[in-house]
Amino acid sequence: xxxxxxHPDASLEYVEAVDYxxxxxxxxxxxxxxxxxxxxxxxxxxxxxxxxxxxxVRRYLVHRFPFxxxxxxxxxxxxxxxxxxxxxxxxxx
Numbered sequence: 852x853x854x855x856x857x858h859p860d861a862s863l864e865y866v867e868a869v870d871y872x873x874x875x876x877x878x879x880x881x882x883x884x885x886x887x888x889x890x891x892x893x894x895x896x897x898x899x900x901x902x903x904x905x906x907x908v909r910r911y912l913v914h915r916f917p918f919x920x921x922x923x924x925x926x927x928x929x930x931x932x933x934x935x936x937x938x939x940x941x942x943x944x
Contacts, residue, residue, distance in 0.1 A: 852895045855929035861921075864934045868918065886913050887934065890920050898924035908932065 857865070865887065872879040890913050894901070901909045904921070911920045921933040 852892075853898060853924060853927065853929050855891060855895055855922075855931060857931045858933070861931045861933050864936075868934060868936065883916055886915055887918070887920070890914075891929075891931070894920065894922060894924075895929055898922075898929055912937075 869880055869884060872883045890911050894909075894911050898909075901911045904910045907923045908921055909923065911922070912918075913920065917936060917938045919933075919935050919937050920931060921935060922929050922931045924930070
């Protein structure tokens with residue numbers, strides 16, 4: 852299984868998303884973290900399985916929550932560029 856690292860912006864997005872769920876309903880925060888951690892585990896195990904969305908960047912859609920994990924990989928590491936709230940992303944278009 853490959854190692855992984857967060858881009859500083861992705862790390863901040865993750866923390867902000869957890870804080871958001873704590874604020875709206877603390878019972879949602881742990882399931883959100885669990886789904887994201889499960890997603891990262893799957894990406895580490897099968898890095899080329901998910902859809903290319905541009906260049907060598909792929910997107911994994913998090914189950915139960917409107918988030919996508921954007922990442923690239925090489926032979927040694929998964930680089931996570933974003934943990935994006937897809938509901939907000941649609942508002943930007």
